[in-house]
Amino acid sequence: MHAWPASEVPALPGQGRDLRIHDTATGGLVTLDPGPVARIYVCGITPYDATHIGHAATYNAFDLVQRVWLDTKRQVHYVQNVTDVDDPLLERAQRDGLDWAALAEQETALFREDMTALRMLPPREYIGAVEAIPGIVPLVERLRDMGAAYELEGDVYFSVEADPHFGKVSGLDAAAMRLLSAERGGDPDRPGKKNPLDPMLWMAARExxxxxxxxxxxxxxxxxxxxxxxxxxxxxxxxxxIQGGGSDLAFPHHEMGASHAQALTGEFPMAKAYVHAGMVALDGEKMSKSKGNLVFVSTLRRDGVDPAAIRLALLAHHYRADWEWTDQVLQDAVARLGRWRAAVSRPDGPPAEALVEEIREALANDLDAPAALTAVDRWAALQERSGGTDEGAPGVVSRAVDALLGVAL
Structure with a gap:
């Protein structure tokens, strides 16, 4: 499976700072110091309806991670999956009388278009679940053969007791886990399981x-x-x-995945940091496919909204915050984009070197994009009020906003 084309990231003078980011597993900030190649895995879409603003907010967060690392002169090895066979996809295909594989390809193609328009940097490997099956089967067989998995009526389940570190990603107690398991694709009430929380590794063929x-x-x-x-x-x-995704993936998805990997390898942890983006609401409820309260990036684009404004609307909220999409959020972003473009179109401005460092510091501090936006606002307001004498400043600002925030002015 192929990803989408990469937009060019301008090179900036100087060097960025190492990233301090919130780790769900420890509940605090950790300073990541990758080697020459920083490694990140972000969980991708289940392609039965793409791409809503909640998706875009999540992938925007991890796009910022890449940009911070690139600014430290590291390479980034970014991997993302596509869950191109799963119950929600099959249910949508059956409901609408569609071929499930064609539906998955259609929605994945739309996702690529949206990511390209929003200038999200693509993963190096973009892998569908279906194409990964030849690599999945041996892992399930190994877990079964080592006693970390068992069969139940033809299905194969992972035993959470096989990993002594189970529970350390989410930090939840068993009762909370059981509730979330039932809500998020698990089957805690199935008779015959060794532990209600045990997740399925392999589902036997269904008619x-x-x-x-x-x-x-x-x-x-x-x-x-x-x-x-x-x-x-x-x-x-x-x-x-970094293992990344929306906050609804901390449990069960990232918890279970970590335990699978740790049981398979005997190593801990699977990832140095588990990083989770907040949820986006609409009309007072979390934006989700099951509720149908979605704002789609593709719809906004068809309506003539500049993708740079959509991106600024996302950046105006801290990635870990839960927030609500409103018409005012978008209007504010459109206005901000206009002010910034006007500022960098003028022939000169106040010196910009300090601004670049402010943006770097804000993003290195747990991806504080709102603080970075405020810093650019101040520079643009000063430029509008009193101009400046630095002929290169508007170009520096334009390149910095593109390189670090992914917004093309």
Whole structure:
């Protein structure tokens, strides 16, 4: 599966700062000091309806991570998956009388278009669950053979007791885990499971649903969590720098994935930091496909909204915050974009070197994009009030905003 084209990232003078970022597993800020190549895995979409503003906010957060690392003169090895076979996708296809594979390809193509328009830097590897199956099956077989997984009526489940570190990603107690498992794709009430929290690794073939050769597992399809584990281990290995996604993935997805990997390898932790973006609401409720209260990036673009304004609307909120999308949020972003473009179009301005350092410091401090935007606002307001004598300043600001914030002026 191919990703989308990369927009050019301007090179800036000087060098950025190491990233301090909130780690869900420890509950505090950690300073990441990757080697020459920073490694990040971000969980991708289930392509039955893409791309809403909640998606865009999540991928914007991890795009900023890449830009901070690139500014430190590191390379970035970014991997993202596509869950192109799963219950929600199959249910949507059946509801609408569509071929599930065609639906997945259609929505993935739309996602690529939206990511390109928003200037999100693409992953080096963009891997679908279906194409990862040959690598998933041996991992499930190994977990079963080592006693970390068991069969139940043809399905294969992971035993959470096999990982002594289970629970350290989310920090939740068993009761909270059970509730979230039921809400987020698990089956805690299925009779015969060793532990209600045990997640499925391999689902035996069901009538009328797609299935693949699973070797000694029989025909079926992979569970949700093992998909990302297989892809991450194959391309990044254990101990990569950031495992990222929306806050609703901390449990069960990232918790279970970490336990799968740790049981398989005997190493801990799977990732140095677990980083989660907040949820976006509309009309007082979390924006979600199940509720149908979605604002789509593609719809905004068709309505003539500049993608740079959409991106500024996302950047106006701290990535970990839960916030609400409103018409006013978008109007404010459109106005800000206009002010910034007017400022950099003038022939000169106040010196910009200090502004570049302010943006760098804000982003290195747990991706504080709102503080970075405020710094650019101040420079633009000063330029509008009193102009300046530095002929190169508008160009410096334009390149810095593009390189560090992903906004083309």
């Amino acid at each position: 009328g649903e797609p299935s693949w050769d699973g070797g000694s597992l029989g025909r079926g399809r992979p569970g949700w969590h093992i998909e990302c584990v297989a892809i991450a281990l194959d391309h990044l290995g254990m101990g990569f720098d």
